[in-house]
Amino acid sequence: MNQCTDQLVLALLPPERIASVTWLSRNPDGSLMAAEAQRVGINHGLSEEVVRQQPDLVVAGSFTTPATRGLLQRLGYPMIEVDHAESFDDIRRITRQVAQAVGEPARGEALIARMDRRLAELARAPGPRLRVAAWDGAGFNASKASLYNAVLEAAGAVNVANEPPASTYGRPDVEVLLQTAPTLLVMGAGLGRKPGLRDNVERHRIVRRYWDGPRTLTIRQAYYICGTPLVADAALRLRGELRAAAARVRTPLPFAATRAL
Structure with missing residues (x-):
């Protein structure tokens, strides 16, 4: 019932053992298992759907549809609630x-071992830090x-958001962007995003x-939005x-030499 936990379920089980996944799991911009999600049923987070599908276990995120989770628990459905992952240890x-x-x-251990091999591969040949x-x-x-x-660090990038002066700003600031002078801007492709005032900054x-x-x-949000072992493969692609x-950038930024260190 959660786009992130669904990817774990899809990676762990064959389709015949999965009653359904959230409909969001079929969106390749947000899921690295979108193709696999096409092979199983879907739900929209509704308790009526779950009752109709009669699963042996409900796998949910810790913030997923609280009303539905509460009702299913009162009805006696076995359930696990999975935290959002913010690190490879998570x-x-x-x-x-x-x-x-x-x-x-x-x-599960095989998936973790595959992730660790990918991370080791990235660490062996980091190349120049971009x-x-x-x-x-x-x-x-x-x-x-x-x-x-x-994920950015595993891919060999230095994220200037975590360096002075950007690290002292909890808000958008184009002047600070000029000071940090990054070689590239990395933007996550918005999921169902509509034009708005945010574009004034971006x-x-x-x-x-x-x-x-x-x-x-511009990269897929699937690369970093959900913590599954598959993000190590995404880091390798990234x-x-x-x-x-970087190879397509022909000239340095005119102010790069004077950026704050």
Whole structure:
């Protein structure tokens, strides 16, 4: 009943053992298991759907549809509630939690081992550290202790949001962006996003002037929005995308040499 826990279930179990996943799991922008989600039924977080499907276990996120969770628990449906993961250690923990609950602990350990191999592969050949700003309508993004930042670092990027002067700002600030002078802006593709005032920051004329085109890399939110072992594969793909984008940048920013250190 949660886009993130659904991906764990889809990675752990064959389709015939899954009554349904949330309809959001079929969106490739937000799910790394969208193709697999097409092979099973869906739900919209409604208790009526769950009662009709009669599952042996309900797997939910800790913030997923509280009213539905409460009603299903009162009706006696077995349920586990899974925290949101903000680190690779969190991913190991919740993968084991879900794997144990669905009776597939060995499969869970295999997924964790695959993730750790990918992370080790990334660490063996880090290459030059590429300075980037995770930037969206809220300004600087991917703060420390977030999964987004962990994925960026695993991919070989230095996120300027966590360096002075950007690290002292909890709000969007184009002047600070100029001071930090990142080589690339990394933007997550919005899920069902509509135009709004946020675009005044994200698409500020200074941002357009200096970072439009090859200096902006738009990535799927699926790369970092959900903590599953699959994000290590996403980090590996992201490293290739970052390097390819950096290779297309032909000239340095005119103010890069004077940025604050």
